[in-house]
Amino acid sequence: MRRVTVAGWGIGVAGLAGAALVAIPLLALALYPGQGGAVAESPWAVFADPALAGLLLRSVRLALLTAAGALIIGVPVGIRLGVQAGLLTRALAWIQFLPLCLPPYLIALGCAALTGRNGLLTGVIGLRGAERLSAFLYAESGVLVVLVISLAPLVTLTTALFVRMIDSTRVEAALLVRTAPASLARVVLPHAIPGVLLGGLLVFALAFAEVAVPQLLRVKVYATTVFTRLADLSFAPGMALARSVPPMLLVLFVAMLLYWLDAAGRQSMGLRCRLPKAIVSGVPGGIVHGALGIAAAAAILPLGAIAIQAFTERGGGAAAVWSARSALWSSISHSALTALFLTLLAIPAAWGWSRRPRLGAVGSLPLLLGFLTPSAVLGTGIVLCWNHPATQLVYDSAWIIVIGLAAKYGYLPFRALKLGFDRTPRSWIEAARLHDRSPLRRFVRVALLGNLDAVLGVFGLSFMLCLRDLDTIVLFYPPGAETLPVRTMTIEANAPPGLTATTALLQIVLTVALLIGMGLATRRWRTP
């Protein structure tokens, strides 16, 4: 009988996690009895209703525009960061990354603090200008700007990651016969395409599923109608699931395309190497610094507005910080626990995926589905699935948050760690096989210790995703265990502006501290 390898076990872990965390809750929704059940509405009924189909198209357009905006900013910056970056470029890039680690809702709040009659910009651009800006913000244009600011760094990140994985010998060879711009266009760019597309796809999916920002800015989007099918005056989870199917299929199709591209791109990945300095001259500095400058300014302005409000407006100060202490602790403890859980799951699963890509891709499908499913739908499925007397201990504790967040975001750390493991050349594993017979020990020494920076990075990524989550957690967080984003959103109505701003500022400070900590940790344990 053939022995099951560590990679095989890993794929099994991914499949089981996906089934338990995502497939069963979605099944619970699909089988929801009665009028609200899935049988009450076909997924294609969306296209029979002109208003709904129009809304779906508008939302797809908004998500596409967000992805396009993110690509325009993210690709040049990502390539530059991937190739080489000076101190100024890195500093600007860190500022640009900050909104990605925060709930987009917070960026929208910051933008709202800048515009309007009482906005901070009123003194600079005048009353009329501030009101025009406010009208621009409280419309589809505002949602687009907020989402581009929040999600563009994702494209930067994936592009830079893929550029860094290019075998530098190929670039060196190209530079011998071509100019730097030509080498960049013919060698670097084609190999970065899977990263660019991955970033674009993630941005599209996240922008399409966003509920909190359009609701704050009073813009009707398709995700909101899915959400309202779950409650308004007729609770219909099955119908909400049915309405989620068309957009999920669309994204799934693009994801399949990506798997194909990924498989093609993987052939070029060798040892992680720094690209030759000469290639830098191929990256147009003006475009990069222009894009980075705009992105950094767009990130810092709303966050600055929140900080100013926290210190100057009524309701801020120490009392506001004290009142948010429980939310602060909830945010840290739940995010850390979920990140730990996801990292421990991702290590074997991503190794399996990296070693056996086709099987791994199939095994990770349920988790991809969880990521693509609108939070409200997935969250309701989790409630239906876990809220039983037999599972009450889990449902009443913080573990339900771990389960919910893992179902929603599990795919991303798995995928990110798989990219890290892809750097491990087969020759290393073969060399280790000569010295050590135990597959587990080989796995720990080669895969785990050889990629400690990637493992830490994935822990940090998971922590960030959980820390910034709002749409998922708001559906089932245990009473009294609200997190900072939830508290910011629930107190926003009618609270003194200083109180809301201080709570939001706490989230910003916590995120910055975490980013610094993660930066230092990955530096300490960087893979040689």
Next chain:
Amino acid sequence: MHCSTPRLVIGLLIWASLTSSCGRGEPDRTVVVYTSVDQVFSEPVLKKLAEQTGLDVKMVFDTEETKSTGLLNRLVAEANNPRADLFWSGDPVRPQTLIRKGVAASYAPPSASRIPPEFRATDNSWIGFSARARVLLVNTDLVPAEDEPRRVEELASPRFKDKAAIANPAFGTTTMHLAALFSRMGSEKAVAFIDRLKQNGVRIASSNGEVKRLVVAGEVAVGLTDTDDAAVAVRSGAPVRVVYPDADGIGALLMPTVAVLIKGAPHEQNAKRLIDQLASPAVERMLAFADCAQIPLRPEVERPPHVGSAEEIRAMKVDYQRLAEVMEQIHPFLSAWAEGRADSKPPLIQPSP
């Protein structure tokens, strides 16, 4: 020793997460409250009641944006195995969904015996207290006292052309107000009224708070808003006056906050104790003096001068259960109306007596 720190961290995290769960086996003083009353107003009240009663009140709040959906979603989804003990709703209409779906239980708190019967369910499935009202907020610099509007329908009169504002009728209390008008006037007259409003250039603001800001700034002369927003404007010293509309007609719409005991509540006795306290005169007084300036439903409860009394205000006679049904019927039409689309026809609703 090398691994002791990570192990300690992992242990601490697991311990911390487990301790945030409901304590089982201890003398149970827990009560779980889901509330759609603004957190900034409801949290101090619930904390005060927790102090007074010794109950461990665990709270889940709703958001301004999802008030119509968020917590109802959770309550209905959890109906088979409820986690909440009581729902404190910011309005009397949403709980009707819970009642219709069998999520609510009956309870008549002794402390609420003096609440007028129109603000409580005959089957004791809900009890109302501390209300908001829909009012006209008038800018006194732009509208002399003799020209002050007295009825909601006057917003469509030529003297307020391009000078009136309402919040988006697809959201919140404005939907409820229009549902009340549809219910009282019938759909034919109500649709004619809102069409006249549009022809008169009424400004559709993003929220009731925005309506208040427009009136305070003098950008419009009059706006339709809630008493809590109007109270903020009055307290700020802005040149505004509050008019309770239709005092000589159908009356102003009153929207009490409502407490509902959840059927199968895990801590039923504690929930009943808390409802007794919530529906008490002391809480009505607390909410009258708070920034939300809510109107006590008991005439004897002390209130600040800028808060009206339920006795003085001619309250619109409404059946909140019917209002919930009408809201459901007219919502698609109102959304289309607000967006300027003509693809949704108004439902036929007969006027109620």
